[in-house]
Amino acid sequence: MTTYSEERRADRVTDAEQRRIDQAAAAERRAERERAADERAARLREQHRTEKARAKRERAEARTVRRAARGASLTAGNVYRKGTLVLVAASALGSLPAQVLHFVGISPMLLPLPLAIEGAAWVMAAGVAYADERGLPGWVRWFLRLLVVAAAGFAASINYAYGTHLSGLSASDAQAAGIGLAAVTLLGPLLFEIRQWVTNLSGQTGDADDKAGRVHDRKRRRQHRTVARLADRLVSAAPFGALSFEDAFAHAWEIETGTSTPGMSPKLHRRAARSLAALAEAQHPPQPNRFGRRFLRTPRPDRSVDTPTPSESADTSINRSTADLGKSTPLTLPVPVIIDMAKPAKPIVVRTAAAASPRPRRVTGRVPNAARSTRPVRTADQLLKEARKETKDWSDRKLTAEGIRKAVHTSPAKARVLRDTLRAERSIAPVDAAA
Structure with missing residues (x-):
């Protein structure tokens, strides 16, 4: 009996536990x-919301x-273009009915005439x-315009x-x-012709860049007529399209x-x-001599007179630059450029101040030929050639203005110009060889 009751109790506990589990599972499922x-x-x-936002965005983009x-x-x-066409159509609608009524009033057989006259003007x-x-x-355009005027006028x-x-x-x-009928008849072709004229002008004018290009071309042809004419000849001599004007102009220049x-x-x-040369003179200030005076270091580059002066035979050691004396200087000089003295140029005047020259004596009369210098005047080109020949085997350290002056027997100022030119040639020669 006790066993049966215990089993029943255990079954009820089990059933209650199962119901609780089922209820929990049902609640979890819900x-x-x-x-x-x-x-x-x-x-x-x-x-x-996304579709609504997309639709709103699409409507905004469409707007x-x-x-x-x-x-x-x-x-x-x-x-202007569309409005002109509207006015042209209105003028045609205003002028054509009067012509139709006029010719039909004469005879119905004349109905095609107004269409032909009005159509001829527009064609x-x-x-x-x-x-x-x-x-x-x-002349083709003007002939067609004459036909337009004739048909529209009739x-x-x-x-x-x-x-x-x-x-x-x-x-009245x-x-x-x-x-009014005559004016509206002429108004259509006139407006159409003005529209065509404005369209051609706007196509030829273009934008601001095109206008600037035309202004530049006119200015270049006006200021360089000889080169522009030669460029035109080169373009006409070449096959069509083979040579552009810009290339021809560069070649002609x-x-x-x-x-x-x-x-x-x-x-x-x-x-x-x-x-x-003037920049080099400005970057190398004049040096005082032993008397406290200053003198020009480089010649003025406008004329050239290679006349021997007493200052050439004086002591010029104080005329030497700091580079020649082996002294350092804080100035940074630009890379010198070779002066092409082979081209015809205006002679350079050499004006030097003597380091210790006495006061010039007043000339009292004509200098006799025996007292004049017999050395011919040398040009800058001749001096450069002679300096190249004399300094061909010199080292860079030996290439000084004093050495060049003694070698070619010229003034200290010209010797410094020759020194700068020769140094520039030597500095550029390795660069050209490397290139």
């Missing part, structure tokens, strides 16, 4: 379904596109536009006569009607001036060389 439903609802709401299209279509050029006007597009000769005379003879109008009203740098000429190259 919670899972509710959670899934909530997630699905959230996804639907998010999708709805922007329509606004841009309206702005592009409502530009001054489009309004010839279109022919003018076609001639402009194809670039036909000018139609205007018919409309004027028809308007002045309308019944039921006073004399009939006159106004005739003038080199032929005319001898240099490939645009805008440069032998005169400008000489001017640049003189400016470089």
Whole structure:
């Protein structure tokens, strides 16, 4: 008995535990379904918001596109072109009925005449536009314009006569009607011709870059007529399209001036060389001599007179630059440029101040030939050639202004110019060899 009761009690406990487990599982399933439903609802709401935002964005983009299209279509050029065509159509609709009524009143067989007259005017006007597009000769366009004027003028005379003879109008009203019909007849071809003229001008003008290019071309042809004419000859001599004007102009400039740098000429190259010499003079201040006086270190680059002076035989050790004396200087000099003395240039004047020269004696009379110097005057080119020959085997340390002065027997100022030129040649020669 006790065993049976215990088994029943155990079964009831087991059943209660099972019911509790089943209830917990059912509650968990309900919670899972509710959670899934909530997630699905959230996804639907998010999708709805996304679609709504996308639709709103698409509508905004469509409005922007329509606004841009309206702005592009409502530009001054489009309004003028389309508005002109509207006015042309209105003038045709205003002038054609009067012509039709006029000719039909005479005879119904004359109905095609107004269509032919009005059509001839418009076809010839279109022919003018076609001639402009194809670039036909000018006489073709003017011949077509003459035909337009003839057809439009004949139609205007018919409309004027028809308007002045309308019944039921006073004399002033009939006159106004005739003038209005004649004017509207001529207005269409006139507006179409003006439209074509403006279109051609706008196509030729182009934008700001095209205008600047045309201004530059006119200025270049005006300022360099000889080079521009030679460039035109080179372009015409070459096969069509084989040589551009820019290449021909560069080649013509080199032929005319001898240099490939645009805008440069032998005169400008000489001017640049003189400016470089003046810069070197400015960067090397004058040195005081033993008497406390100062003198010019380099010659003035405008003339050249190679006349021997007493200062050439005086002591010129104080005329030597710090580079010649082996002293360091804080100044940083630019890379010297070779002065091409082979080209014809204005002679350079040499003006030097003697380190210790006495006061010049007043000339009392003509200097006899025996007292004059017999040494010929040498040009800058001759001096450079002689200096190259004498210093060919010299080292860079030996290449000083004093040494060059003694070798070629010239003034200290010219010797310094020759020293700078020879040093520049030696510094550029290794660079050219490496290139």
